[in-house]
Amino acid sequence: MSGLLLRDVRLVPVRAEDRAPDRPVDVLLEDGRVTTVGEAVSRPQGVEEYDAAGRWLMPGLWDTHVHLGQWTLSRGRLDTSALRSPEEATTLVAAAVAERPGRPVIGWGHRPGTWSHEPTTADLDVAAGVTPVVLIAGDAHHAWLNSAAQAALGLPLREGMVAENEWFEAYERLTALTADGDDPASYRRTLDEAAAMGVVGLVDFEFTGGVEAWRERWSEGCDRLRVKVAVYGDQLGPVLGEGLRTGDLLLPGEKRLTMGPLKVISDGSLNTRTAWCHQPYAHGAPEEHPAGAPNLSGEELVTLLARARANGLEVATHAIGDAAVEQAIDAYETTGATGSMEHVQLVTSTDVHRLARLGLRASVQPHHLVDDRDLTEAVWPGRSDRCFALRWLADAGVTISLGSDAPVSPLDPWLAIDCAVRRTGDDRPAWHPEQALTRQEALATSTGGRGMVASGVGADLVLLDGDPLHEVRPRVALTVVAGEVVHDAR
Numbered sequence: 001m002s003g004l005l006l007r008d009v010r011l012v013p014v015r016a017e018d019r020a021p022d023r024p025v026d027v028l029l030e031d032g033r034v035t036t037v038g039e040a041v042s043r044p045q046g047v048e049e050y051d052a053a054g055r056w057l058m059p060g061l062w063d064t065h066v067h068l069g070q071w072t073l074s075r076g077r078l079d080t081s082a083l084r085s086p087e088e089a090t091t092l093v094a095a096a097v098a099e100r101p102g103r104p105v106i107g108w109g110h111r112p113g114t115w116s117h118e119p120t121t122a123d124l125d126v127a128a129g130v131t132p133v134v135l136i137a138g139d140a141h142h143a144w145l146n147s148a149a150q151a152a153l154g155l156p157l158r159e160g161m162v163a164e165n166e167w168f169e170a171y172e173r174l175t176a177l178t179a180d181g182d183d184p185a186s187y188r189r190t191l192d193e194a195a196a197m198g199v200v201g202l203v204d205f206e207f208t209g210g211v212e213a214w215r216e217r218w219s220e221g222c223d224r225l226r227v228k229v230a231v232y233g234d235q236l237g238p239v240l241g242e243g244l245r246t247g248d249l250l251l252p253g254e255k256r257l258t259m260g261p262l263k264v265i266s267d268g269s270l271n272t273r274t275a276w277c278h279q280p281y282a283h284g285a286p287e288e289h290p291a292g293a294p295n296l297s298g299e300e301l302v303t304l305l306a307r308a309r310a311n312g313l314e315v316a317t318h319a320i321g322d323a324a325v326e327q328a329i330d331a332y333e334t335t336g337a338t339g340s341m342e343h344v345q346l347v348t349s350t351d352v353h354r355l356a357r358l359g360l361r362a363s364v365q366p367h368h369l370v371d372d373r374d375l376t377e378a379v380w381p382g383r384s385d386r387c388f389a390l391r392w393l394a395d396a397g398v399t400i401s402l403g404s405d406a407p408v409s410p411l412d413p414w415l416a417i418d419c420a421v422r423r424t425g426d427d428r429p430a431w432h433p434e435q436a437l438t439r440q441e442a443l444a445t446s447t448g449g450r451g452m453v454a455s456g457v458g459a460d461l462v463l464l465d466g467d468p469l470h471e472v473r474p475r476v477a478l479t480v481v482a483g484e485v486v487h488d489a490r
Contacts, residue, residue: 060200065403081109201226228260245312370425
């Protein structure tokens with residue numbers, strides 16, 4: 001028998017209906033589950049005992065939208081997040097090329113939507129010459145490449161960004177330039193860092209690798225957290241060939257690694273002005289698509305969702321603009337598919353209630369509101385009251401789950417929770433505070449649907465030095481997944 005007895009813990013009432021004991025209790029974990037909660041619990045033979053000394057215990061945290069490979073790689077890439085113009089970018093690139101001549105430059109993080117003018121391929125050619133340069137925008141929906149990089153990735157030469165589906169396909173070929181940081185040891189470090197923040201599970205929406213890659217790296221030290229592995233439409237063949245359904249184990253007997261949803265990207269992003277909206281952008285959108293555009297027609301979306309439903313897969317649909325949200329809900333309603341709407345960045349109150357009626361989850365990344373606040377006001381004037389409408393969603397009874405979309409935002413659940421509550425990332429007042437969640441609500445949307453720790457639930461837990469209902473970032477003392485300690489800060 002494996003187990004752990006946590007002595008003297010304070011239970012956190014994660015949900016409004018939870019009633020926590022008025023004094024510390026003991027919690028016994030056995031064979032991956034909580035078996036006893038009470039006072040003066042007897043320690044079974046062979047079970048380790050941990051004196052929590054009055055610390056706070058709650059369900060472990062989930063990040064329900066991660067691109068784990070890109071997040072792992074981002075720490076080894078050139079940080080472009082602080083850049084405010086093409087000129088600053090080319091200066092940074094020239095310095096990087098001079099420091100490591102001949103080595104391709106892969107950057108990440110800039111947001112050119114707020115730049116005063118568009119960058120060009122020629123700008124990067126002057127800065128880097130024949131050294132390939134790929135600067136990936138912070139929304140992950142487009143990249144700025146010089147001529148050498150375009151050639152290396154097999155792209156037609158052009159004088160602008162590579163965006164949306166063309167970029168997603170090209171991203172898979174980045175390993176032709178560099179594969180640094182994409183190994184199991186690097187993934188293990190990323191998972192350990194997540195565990196140190198109290199994360200017990202995540203949904204991985206990485207574009208490449210998928211099911212087989214996770215099966216391979218699991219046995220190479222990456223068996224740390226619970227992972228749900230998503231699949232994209234072009235990868236469906238092998239998944240359906242195996243008969244895999246959402247929730248199925250990907251390795252025999254291994255309940256921590258499971259099949260996730262089908263991921264569908266139905267529109268673009270705010271920064272590229274490709275998120276599909278009911279009204280035109282104020283400026284900057286492509287002339288042929290002034291309100292953005294769908295990546296898929298309604299018929300194509302229905303076909304994909306129907307195929308997923310027929311084969312037992314949930315569907316996670318990326319929809320940022322309000323027109324994209326409406327079309328996606330139509331497809332769920334037509335097909336009876338289940339799952340989630342990813343991002344739901346701009347939404348009408350009517351569609352919020354449709355999400356609730358259909359039982360669809362809203363998977364939202366609150367830190368995006370910090371990144372997109374200023375650009376939203378500039379290009380979606382008069383619509384910002386409907387952005388990241390967490391209060392509408394909660395009041396309508398929609399199940400909300402929070403995430404990061406890492407590397408677009410950091411894989412940091414405490415940051416997501418804080419943004420959902422305070423709705424600001426600087427010293428400015430909250431942006432539309434009427435759409436904020438309470439701290440208790442934000443915690444409840446970050447625990448994978450779990451409420452207060454109780455007997456009979458799975459032992460995916462986090463022990464904190466402070467009360468998470470009152471502290472923004474309490475120190476994580478212990479993280480437990482399936483009854484096993486994966487982080488111990490003693």
